[in-house]
Amino acid sequence: MNLAETTTRPRLPEWLRIRLPTTESFARTRSLLDELKLHTVCESARCPNHFECWSKGTATFMIAGDRCTRACEFCAVTTAKPFALEADEPARVAEATRRMRLKHVVITAVARDDLVDGGAEHFRRTIEAVRALNPGIVIEVLVPDFNDSDACIVAVLEARPHIFNHNLETVRRLTPAVRSRATYDRSLSVLQKAKVKGAHAIHTKSGIMLGLGETEDELFVALKDLRRVGCDILTLGQYLQPTLKHLPVKEFVTPAKFHEYGARARDLGFVHVASGPMVRSSYHADEFHAPLT
DSSP: OOTTSOSSOOOOOGGGOOOOOOOHHHHHHHHHHHHTTOEEHHHHTTOTTHHHHHHTTOOEEEESOSEESOOOTTOOSEESOOOOOOTTHHHHHHHHHHHTTOSEEEEEEOOOTTSTTTTHHHHHHHHHHHHHHSTTOEEEEEOOOGGGOHHHHHHHHTTOOSEEEOOOBSOTTTHHHHOTTSOHHHHHHHHHHHHHHOSSOOEEEEEEEEOSSOOHHHHHHHHHHHHHTTOOEEEEEEOOOSSTTSOOOOOOOOHHHHHHHHHHHHHHTOSEEEESTTOOTTTTGGGSOOOOO
């Protein structure tokens, strides 16, 4: 796909324009993340919601550095040779979670194909550190595909996260153009293994971006594929082009359409669906009340 299809980004429709809040909570979150030298996907992926989330005192922690070994065409995270893992990072994430008094924490990471285990052990140590310092917290992980390694998936599951999230991102036809180092079927396999191998009542979750050129029929096939592998929770959101070097937006899906797609997803059996233009993988993640185990 020719990424230079446009030299300017299209004007955002009214429903995608956001006001940037300036609150004391936003400043405290910024200061805390700086003090503990933590990365967030909010900043690294240029999430449009991070002003809102930080103003509410929430953030999605991105572990294992801010350099990714993959170069997905939709993602603003830097692609470069990663630095070594920081042994004290799990403790720093746990401390940030404690200070922010979070009841639901989301932990994600860049793809670390340079590591034998893809960073799975680092996920495990971070989950365990967060739980030790924050008893009773709901822990959600948003993981890369680990190249579909059973050992890596099990390593994360052994730490007993409550929600195991891995994003399908787009429909089958568009996957090679959107994330060339991943595959549609591999992502489905990761979600299925997490559901089957989870030794406790884990919920699996996935997300799809709309507006990349998918058809409705393709979207509904993807939703059925997710349900076929036991996926419980779904997020549907509008793709927004981070820079002119990334894939262009093909369509701005209306809020009414997102509402319709959300209803269709619930009819398919998803236990919780967040569907809207501003929805992202961890946006309002705490609105799903996962049972503690």
